[in-house]
Amino acid sequence: MQFSFSKSQTPPVHIGQASFYVIACLFVIFVNGAVPFFGIPTLGQAVWTTGFSQSFANDSILSIHAHNIGAPHPAAMAFGLAGAWLAGVFIRLGLHAADAYALMVACWLTLAFWGAYRLSRALEVAPALSVIAALGWGTMPMVWNHAGYSMLSTGIALLPLYMWTALRFLDAPLLGHYGRAISYLMACILAIFMDGYSFMMFATGASILAVAWYWRKRASWLHLGIHGLCFLTAYVLFALYIGRGQYAAADLNFFRGWGADLGFFLIPSAGVHWFADLAGWSRPRSMREYFGDESVWITTFCLPLLVFAAVFFLLGKGRYKYPLMLILLFGFYMAMGPSLKFNSLKPATETSLSMDAKYAIAPTGSGFISQHVPGFKNMRASYRWAALGVFGAWALLVAALSRTQRKEVSVAAALSLVLVVAANLPNLPQRWELQKSYRSQFMQIDQDLLLSLGQQLHPGDKVAFMPWRNDFLVNYLASKLDVVAYNIGGDKNFEDARRFWPEILKTMPLGGIPDDFSQRIVSLLRSGDADAVVIPYVDMLWAAHRWPYPAEGREALRPKLLELSASPLVSVAEETSYAVIRLKPPSVLPSTRQE
Incomplete structure (x- = not known):
């Protein structure tokens, strides 16, 4: 059985082939764990990414900088903007961050599956076999086993799509085929804002094809020039976005x-x-x-x-x-x-x-x-x-x-x-249980941490989490509570943010608890640089990857908390996984308070 939408040269759509295509694509999505409301591909990177997504959603659908983390300047994403922005759209539509992340990955995998199918068809493979080829690509361990690295996985999954746009561009005469050059440019921009590693693979693979096509006189020097210009344009846009030419x-x-x-x-x-x-x-x-x-x-x-x-x-x-x-x-x-x-x-x-x-x-x-x-x-x-x-x-x-x-x-x-x-x-039943547990842990973070922290912090508060680390979990907590945190997850991101932090915070070593830790907190609050200081007892990097996480820092921080509790200047609210420090109301502060 078959049907056709028009009398054009487009071949008719076979219901059996279409069903096979859909089933194969859904299987790829399942293997990669991107099943909204049931499972998510990973936990730590999902928490990190959706922190940006939630912050974008807090501002507007057009926002591409996070204002809730990495204060005082709006934070650009070191990688993965294409994924985080789309997840932000789904959050604005009402999805929980975990399900927004899963749906975002599913969308990119669907596009990647289509790209692998189209590349196979361009290589003159029959439709049914092209579906098997796309299935083969989507189930490569290079794709599904990089789920823990967020947009690296989707970037690799999209490689056939990227290379298909390159082939379409190189195989066509430029005159009258401007759309192919534009789609090639769009692929380059998508690639660099998805993931830097796969962008470089795309640039390398496409350059090999471009040189080979030129060598065989199938492409002109103008093809080579536009090819280089597309990648250069994408790079310049990314450099303008992150505010630097490259990372160290x-x-x-x-x-x-x-x-x-x-x-x-x-x-x-x-x-x-x-x-x-x-x-x-x-x-x-x-x-x-x-x-x-x-x-x-x-x-x-x-x-x-x-x-x-x-x-x-x-x-x-x-x-x-x-x-x-x-x-x-x-x-x-x-x-x-x-x-x-x-x-x-x-x-x-x-x-x-x-x-x-x-x-x-x-x-x-x-x-x-x-x-x-x-x-x-x-x-x-x-x-x-x-x-x-x-x-x-x-x-x-x-x-x-x-x-x-x-x-x-x-x-x-x-x-x-x-x-x-x-x-x-992989072992599919075992992997499915793991992906379901990731979603359960994400939801448990809300119950165990977000709800109680929301009783202590208020939207718009300037907040410092001390001691600061590579604070993946702060991304989500700060953005969800709509506070403004100095902390941010991601080694490139916190190095960028740290340059502009208050001196009291900037001069503290990563994860360090110096002797004057309590005095620094009081000074930070009295200066007005922070409305509240949160002292987490859990490691805010690894707690984002596994929840619940033991409050292993409580004992090391206990002497500092006793010092703060004895201070006439601040109040201490202690919970299971953290403590929140604030200045006492003006009416009870000593008269020496700094203005």
Whole structure:
């Protein structure tokens, strides 16, 4: 059964194909945990992001700076504005922040699925097989296992969409096809305001395609000029938004520590993929034995995909295979970081997550790029370049599905893609329970913390949380209560904000409780720089990632609270997870109060 909307050349829509498309897209959304009212993909980054979203919503639908956090200046988002802004729209429509976040991710994944489908169709793949190809991309561990890094996940998911706009632009003559150039520019702007890592992957992959098309005389020098102008325009807009040209680069030891060990591509980590665990193929890994953090090894397994991509590179034909192979090779080359590692273990005496060159097998040569080339030197988590390599491998496999290939090649490629999907999936029941627990924890933050804090703070209050840290949880609390907090989550964000803080607050070390802690609080209140000071007993970074969180700071802060309670100038209201300090009413303050 089929129906058609018009007599144009648009092919008719098959109900069966449309149903298959919708089911496959919903499955990708489910695997990624973006199911509003039931589960959310992550907790910590959802709390962090929706703090910005709520602050945008407090102002207007057009706001792109947060006024509730990072005072005294409005805060720009270091990354992820495209996601946070959309979540803010959903919050204004009445959704709870958790569900707004889930719906936002679901929307971007839906667009990403469509982009992967459109790219497959552009590679001359049949509609049903294009749906399988999009399903294969949306279930890559590089996509779903980066959910804990917020818009990094959606940025990687959108790579096929970005690359499709590049192909459309490069394949068309410029005269009469201005819309393709505009859509390419829009993709560049979306990419940089979604996530910097995937923006650089897009820029690199698209540049490889552009040079290849020019070399084959399929694109002109004008195509190359507009290509460069699109990325430059996106970069300038982002620089104007954040107020700087770039953030400080990390040293090479960081790049090396977060470079992918070759073993991570070949052997899956325990507890990540259901099939590998069932077959006994996976192996346990931890930060005690490897440099970097767990994201380096739980996202990078791709052996089945690499094997099939290599096979179909040799068997297939077409104009795409060599540029795609170059994208694959460059992505994995950069993912290794400055040094070659193969089962390179951390010495028992080494506690740093970064890695000295002496612990690696040999240099890869990419260190010069990571140190000196703009954009590349900000890609400090080197392993994430593997997303570009995985894209190249996936696209090679998709190209083998094309109608232009021999039938036996396309049938074998389709079966291979199904096997890749099966190998990549997580333990779905276990993951679903985790995603449901994230939403429950988010709701519990409201019950345990937000409601009581709302009794102590009033909209518009200037508030300092002391001692200050990388305060992820403050983003949400301050914005939801509509107060104005100096604190803000995100290492780049709090470094930007700290430059303009009151001296009393700025000179305190991160997480520090100096001897004059109580006196600083009193001075901050008496100066009028703060209406209230909140002393949290929980770590406001890690409590955003796991709630309830133990009030482990209570005992260390107890002597300071006793000093403040004895002061004739301030009142102390103590709750389970925090204390709030305010000046006493003017009628009871000593006559020496500062004006």
